Amino acid sequence: MAERKPSTPALEVRDLNVYYGHSHALQNVNLRLDHGVLSVVGRNGMGKTTLCKAIMGLVPVASGEITFAGQSLVGKSPAEIARMGIGYVPQGRRLWPSLTVDEHLRLVARRGGAWTVERIYATFPRLAERKNNGGAQLSGGEQQMLAIARALLLNPRLLVMDEPTEGLAPVIVSQVEDMLIRLAEDGGMEVLVIEQNIGVACAVAETVGIMVNGRIARLMDSGVLAADRELQQAMLGVGRHAHDDTPAPEAVARADGRAEPTAEKAPARIYLSNPATPTRWSRPVPVRVIEGAARTV
Secondary structure, eight states: OOOOOTTSOSEEEEEEEEEETTEEEEEEEEEEEOSSEEEEEOOTTSSHHHHHHHHTTSSOOSEEEEEETTEEOTTOOHHHHHHTTEEEEOTTOOOOTTSBHHHHHHHHOOTTSSOOHHHHHHHOHHHHHTTTSBGGGSOHHHHHHHHHHHHHTTOOSEEEEESTTTTOOHHHHHHHHHHHHHHHHHOSOEEEEEESOHHHHHHHOSEEEEEETTEEEEEEEHHHHHHOHHHHHHHHOTTSOTTOOOOOOOOEEOTTSOEEOOOOOOOOEEOOSOTTOOOTTSOOOOHHHHHHHOEEO
């Protein structure tokens, strides 16, 4: 397992480029995680999952560098990267349907680590209740809990989580938030969280990276992002269509020089994610589908 000096970042991504055929998925991405939790947010198709896969050696890197505790990850296999001390919670869970919850956990549990099967059951009581059920018998939220638990049992130095709260009930989302905050406070594990849920991303990390069209467009304080609805709209498309990049209307000057008062803002339409998970290389999703999944606040 890789050890690092205090001045060495846990994870550093420099000028990273990844292609899918002719599509430029990641474009000169730069990111640094020194300690604690770092969140990356963005709409579907912006490159967030590709960033995770590049870190884990699941997609080839065209150029650039990825280092963990000062050691390069580029060119290494996923197995080598895991042995270096990096855990991964992938999008889509990837469980074995025929294995029980308990078998999943004991298969990966390591002796001597801070995370044990007993601690997992204490953190996720629902998994303890379902310990004898197979992976195919679990709900979507239970499967996600099991995927997170499986990664924690490897006791990694760095944990990469791709949308860990996807499909979870609000009460379980709160449990995951608390767990990530405790991980940051304990100091024994660094965490990169990829999220579409802005509330979760801002709650668990002090710094949030905003990914737009394959680039980290901005790194900012999580409290500032959480409080700035206009910035969320501009950078993430929250509250209006993602493809609408036009600025908000300003007051119109009248002939007498006074400003024409703007109309009151209508209730905001919240588009937290694109229901058909398109990418910018695929066909557009019909507006009726997007509207059907949105809500008004």
